[in-house]
Amino acid sequence: MRWTIVRFALTLGMTMLCLAGLMTLTGQQPRSQEANLQVQEQIWAEVNRYVPTIETGVPVDARCEVTAAPAIDAALDTLVETVPHYRPQEIWRRADPSNYGDRVRQDVYGRPVSESLLVVIHETVGPAEGTVHLFQTYHPYDYQQVSYHTIIDQDGTLIHTVPAKNRAYGAGNSEFQGESVKTNPEIAASVNNFAYHISLETPDDGIHEYDSHSGYTDAQYRSLAWLISRTHVAEDRVVFHKDIDRYGERNDPRSFDQALLDNYLKPYQGIRTAYCSLVAKGKGLSASKYPIELN
Numbered sequence: 001m002r003w004t005i006v007r008f009a010l011t012l013g014m015t016m017l018c019l020a021g022l023m024t025l026t027g028q029q030p031r032s033q034e035a036n037l038q039v040q041e042q043i044w045a046e047v048n049r050y051v052p053t054i055e056t057g058v059p060v061d062a063r064c065e066v067t068a069a070p071a072i073d074a075a076l077d078t079l080v081e082t083v084p085h086y087r088p089q090e091i092w093r094r095a096d097p098s099n100y101g102d103r104v105r106q107d108v109y110g111r112p113v114s115e116s117l118l119v120v121i122h123e124t125v126g127p128a129e130g131t132v133h134l135f136q137t138y139h140p141y142d143y144q145q146v147s148y149h150t151i152i153d154q155d156g157t158l159i160h161t162v163p164a165k166n167r168a169y170g171a172g173n174s175e176f177q178g179e180s181v182k183t184n185p186e187i188a189a190s191v192n193n194f195a196y197h198i199s200l201e202t203p204d205d206g207i208h209e210y211d212s213h214s215g216y217t218d219a220q221y222r223s224l225a226w227l228i229s230r231t232h233v234a235e236d237r238v239v240f241h242k243d244i245d246r247y248g249e250r251n252d253p254r255s256f257d258q259a260l261l262d263n264y265l266k267p268y269q270g271i272r273t274a275y276c277s278l279v280a281k282g283k284g285l286s287a288s289k290y291p292i293e294l295n
């Protein structure tokens with residue numbers, strides 16, 4: 001009996017020693033909740049300084065590997081060192097309200113919608129200026145109404161036309177892996193309710209869907225990468241209009257250089273990592289700051 005007690009005391013003592021040694025080795029001190037929140041706020045400020053988050057009101061599926069998310073301090077260090085300081089020009093040329101609507105919370109059958117954000121890439125086919133003019137024209141009939149959220153002109157300038165929180169009419173009769181929402185009994189279901197539509201201005205030689213098409217400018221790819229990074233969506237939720245079109249008629253964007261986009265997206269990996277760290281450790285933060293559910 002006495003031996004058991006001694007053995008127990010020895011084991012306990014060893015365990016305490018081991019723990020103390022481990023703490024000294026790693027230099028880790030238990031952090032206060034307040035200190036943690038402070039670092040998280042710093043990360044969020046750093047993310048937003050160069051890559052301000054787009055608030056669409058649609059939940060974001062960032063595919064964060066929560067268990068693999070690095071410690072919050074490491075995420076901040078990586079972010080500060082790697083975040084690109086590229087900032088394109090941005091202007092607003094708001095579409096006529098007839099060409100866009102609200103994002104709905106339930107479909108025409110009264111079912112709640114649950115799809116997460118999808119980025120859809122298009123090309124304008126005509127010049128950016130003509131596209132803006134079309135969107136700014138009052139269109140009383142459903143079949144005429146059309147819009148994207150943002151056009152990227154040949155200089156890489158972002159021309160915002162529809163607020164991100166609204167539903168732009170960029171892809172009628174469309175579906176992504178079985179996901180679509182019917183918002184109007186008269187109109188086919190589409191991805192518009194959960195989509196963020198970005199359109200690249202077509203090069204001069206590609207206008208009017210002639211066979212020629214010299215592709216997009218370097219500035220357009222850089223601005224596109226920056227804009228996509230601002231949404232925090234996983235790569236497989238960035239799609240082309242031609243891939244989701246149920247009419248089988250759309251072929252945009254033509255002459256798209258995926259490798260070039262990937263190349264420009266790479267430097268933003270730190271943003272993704274930091275964002276995922278916030279998702280992993282974000283409980284207790286003000287959820288209104290984040291375009292995702294934190295619980």
Ligand SMILES: [Zn+2]
Nearest residue numbers: 122123241252
């Ligand atoms: Zn399109």
